[in-house]
Amino acid sequence: MVDQSACPFCVIVAGGDSSARLVYRTQEVTAFFPLEQATRGHTLVVPNRHVSDLTDLNAVEGRDLGEALLRAAHAIRSALAPDGLNVIQSTGAAATQTVPHVHFHLVPRWSGDRMVLRWPAGAAEDGQAQSQTLAAIQSALFNEVSVVGPEDRRQHLAFIQAIITRMSQASSSSKAWLLPIVTATYGYAITKSSIFVALLGLLAVLVFGVLDANYLKQERAFRKLYDEVAAGRSIPAFSLNPALASPAGSRVNYWPDWPDIRSWAVAPVYGPLLLAGMGIGAWLLYR
Ligand SMILES: [Zn+2]
Incomplete structure (x- = not known):
């Protein structure tokens, strides 16, 4: 360093x-x-x-x-x-x-300025030596490991895209799982006047909400990695570590951040379900 x-x-x-x-x-x-x-x-x-x-x-x-x-x-x-x-x-x-x-x-x-720049006269190598030099440089070009080729980059992007797709599928299925659970628990709580089952339903909304917000956070991190790789920034070839795309020193943990929670995919879905559960709980307590 x-x-x-x-x-x-x-x-x-x-x-x-x-x-x-x-x-x-x-x-x-x-x-x-x-x-x-x-x-x-x-x-x-x-x-x-x-x-x-x-x-x-x-x-x-x-x-x-x-x-x-x-x-x-x-x-x-x-x-x-x-x-x-x-x-x-x-x-x-x-x-x-x-x-x-x-x-x-x-x-x-400017013509006649004080700058001196002198190119030597004549060629540095004869024609045969030049051909060898040319071949050496061209073969180095094709073997250059520090520059990721377009084919490898496309493959790298495909891997990242697969993870992004999986994250968004996981997010949909967490919503698909939660709905019947909420309907069953809230329905049971109301018809049987069970505050305990209402709390169970609320807990399910919270757990699924945090899970879903976390999927969203991971998805965002991988989208950033995708953009960095696509832009040709220095991400090691085939790396799937989204932390490489964030500013130095910051790490990607597994707790959703505030922007993930209040995003359109999370807050408008889980917020009303949470409020409904609290409403049912309050109604059961104070009716
Ligand atoms: Zn410097």
Whole structure:
């Protein structure tokens, strides 16, 4: 784990550097002026998460960085009207990376400006060596394990969908079980004036209500996991742990939360049954 307080870009992302000139910030990326600008308008675009190597970025961060670069380039072009623009990313000391937090330089260019960028003349490899290099890169592309292929993702989504379907079936069947129980107990309580059976019916409504609200809570957690996997976020392939989709540190327990209880699938069904049971109980007690 990297000490993020030691990383100047993490400090800027966290809003801890009051001298930083922030261009803009989203959920995933931040754009700001570097301390020493190479040219007028020189801007850095970084992922908010501390990642030192370009290849450690996840697919969502990659997409958001691409969008942010495009957006900043448009803004720089319309605000400063440069003659040209360089996008520069350096990973590793050999590539002149100095701050170990992935960053893209957007460098507006004017003819004759003070920026120096020199491409060597001639090719690095001859034609035969190039073919070997090409084959090596292409075979690595197909063996890349860190990127989940579309087929695996579809299968992963199908597994999650199956769980969501099962949760909603369980919710329907808990309602289907409860209705005859309530009809029988409440009916018996009224005709035989039995407060005990009325309480039994009430207990059944409570138990089934909590069960159903919990099914709903699990269903929601798995829907969130589904969305995260579909969006290409870094969920391990074929993981069915919905906690991975919630913010770090939060855990999915088995007690329904208030939003689950008051949801349309729970409160309007169990609420009236609960009130009816209490009404019958009160009537039996005070008539
Ligand atoms: Zn950092």
